[in-house]
Amino acid sequence: MDDISIRDYADTIIIHCTNGFLQLDAIQFMDVCRKLIPQKAIKSIIFDLFDITSCEIFSAGNLLQAVSHFTGLNIRTYLYQIPESCLCILQKTNLIDFFAILESEEDMLLLLPD
Amino acid sequence: MAYYLKHYFDPDFNYQQRAPVSTYGGSVAHRYLAYVQNVSMGQVLAEFVPIGDEDAPNPKYIMERPNFPAGPNCVPDPENPLRLLAEKNGYVFYLDGKICVKILLNVRQNIGIGTGNIFFVNDLNVHGGIHAGFSVTAKNIKVRDLIEGAFVRATETFFAQNGFNGAGKGFIHAGRSIRLAFCENGELAAKENILIDQSCLNSTLYGGKNIMIKGRLQGGTVYANRLVVVGERLGGNSTSPTRIFMGHDPFITRQIVEWEQEIDRLRQKHMTYSVEAAKGEFFQKQYGPKCAFILRKLQIIGEKRKQLWEKISAAQDFSQCRVAVPGEIRPGTEITIGPKSARITDYFSCMQFFLEGNEIVMRPLSREEATSLSRH
Known part of the structure; x- marks a missing residue:
């Protein structure tokens, strides 16, 4: 799990993912998230996808699977710093409809608890 | 050489054997039952790997030849024939020994404590209703029974044969249109049109284009940008003011x-x-x-x-904003088009309101217009 760093605020989790994240086994990842997330009353998760390259974005599927578990808990899910190329692929598969995209760091600030 | 079929989903998943997930802290997430295994187009579902690569291989998935048990909507990866991909967004499961991806999820019961919240990447058909406090997200959603205080997001259209009682906190959001029988104490937001077959009481409606309510619009606020039609009665009494705001992007x-x-x-x-x-x-x-x-x-x-x-x-264009009421209009209703606002002070029937010059004007609907609007 070295590919994921998690910044934890009161009710918001920022998951910073590098390339490796999307290559992880989806089930493994979900398992970690399942254990990690519900222990607090988390309201938002921000996936900071700064380093993600387009070739892995298929794995948006993996991401989405994980996210589906999060949303199952009524958690709002955001994508941040997503590269243009990944954005295109997400749009192509209509997955984009299921996320909220954060456009700037200020958007991210607003999601953090007071 | 023997191959092992490695799955990227849970092959033993059974939606009928759901259980709440216990958490790290020992509590249980009762509204999360993992009802469905989502997969997205292009996602790897399974892969043949040399048998030695697996730590604890399940004998059921050891095969002499790398032939995928592929069902509908699954295709081998053109770049790597040892991988099986999902061809469409949907849910994956084993059916008669084959890996299948189905694009329509039928939930043959109420969505509630028995199913948990549902998040699905394609179309969803709910054969029951949706209980209060549960959330449902999918592409196109159809619901047969009552929706009570639930949180529904359809990325395209939403259709309910019965109505929606929002209990003051529930909402239905749609990327395109919404149609339902009635709406009470809830929030509806559709990027295109909203059609309510009966009445809309004390609710907040946001319609990117047109809103049509065949019965009564009584109490609450409506934001729309083109045409608002109220078939039977617009406005109620002084305790439940009815407001219509038009001309700005809702x-x-x-x-x-x-x-x-x-x-x-x-x-x-x-x-x-x-x-x-x-x-x-x-x-x-x-x-x-x-x-x-x-x-x-x-x-x-x-x-x-x-x-x-x-x-x-x-972006101000008020030329297409119009409120048409073939039925009765009651006093106390407030209509705002762009910067102008008008309050109805008397009982009227069969009228339309629009912006002319710098004023909101009220004109009678012609018989043809009234008949045509009532018929729709």
């Missing part, structure tokens, strides 16, 4: 309303923290940074709100 308006609520909340919190911080140095250390953070948030929101107002002022 979704920008909604965002502005949300920012304003957030500003109020932050100001109150800032006031509380400031009082605490003023109690002494110890408290200052604790609450000072919090106050500064809230002020930063207020600044960001203030700028965003200003940008939205500029956007809203730049």
Whole structure:
């Protein structure tokens, strides 16, 4: 799990993912998230996808699977710093409809608890 | 050479054997039952790997030849024939020994404590209703029974044969259109049209294009940008004022309303923290940074709100805004088109309202128009 760093605020989790994240086994990842997330009353998760390259974005599927578990808990899910190329692929598969995209760091600030 | 079929989903998943997930802290997430295994187009479902690569291979998936048990909507990866991909967004499961991806999810019961919240990447058909407090997200959603205080997001269209009782907190949002039998104490937001076959009571409606209510529109607020038709009766009594706002993008308006609520909340919190911080140095250390953070948030929101107002002022077109009521209109109703507002002070019937020059005018509907609107 070295590919994921998690910044934890009161009710918001920022998951910073590098390339490796999307290559992880989806089930493994979900398992970690399942254990990690519900222990607090988390309201938002921000996936900071700064380093993600387009070739892995298929794995948006993996991401989405994980996210589906999060949303199952009524958690709002955001994508941040997503590269243009990944954005295109997400749009192509209509997955984009299921996320909220954060456009700037200020958007991210607003999601953090007071 | 023997191969092992490695799955990237749970091959033994059975939606009928759901259980709440226990968490790290020992509590249980009762509304999360993992009803469905989503997969997206292009996602790897399974892969043949040399048998030695697996730590604890399940004998069921050891094969002499790499032939995938592929069912509908599964294709081998053109770049790597040892991988099986999903051809469409949907849910994956084993059916008669084959890996299948289905694009329509049928939930043959109520969505509630028995199913948990549902998040699905394609179309969803709910054969029952949706219970209060549960959330459902999918592409196109059809619901047969009553929706009670639930949180529904359809990225395209939403259709309910029965109605929606929002209980003051529930909402239905759709990327395109919404159609349902009735709406009570809820919020509906559709980027295109909203059609309500019966009445709409004390609700908030946001329609990017047209809104049609065949029965009564009584109480609540309607934001729309083109045509609002109320078939039977517009307005109720003084205890439930009915307001219609037209001419501005309803979704920008909604965002502005949300920012304003957030500003109020932050100001109150800032006031509380400031009082605490003023109690002494110890408290200052604790609450000072919090106050500064809230002020930063207020600044960001203030700028965003200003940008939205500029956007809203730049795109003003009131020519298509019209409220048509083939039925009865009751006093107390407020109609706002762009910068102008009018309050109905008497009983009328079969009228239309639109902006002419700089005033909101009320004209009788012609018989043909009234008949045509009533027929729809």
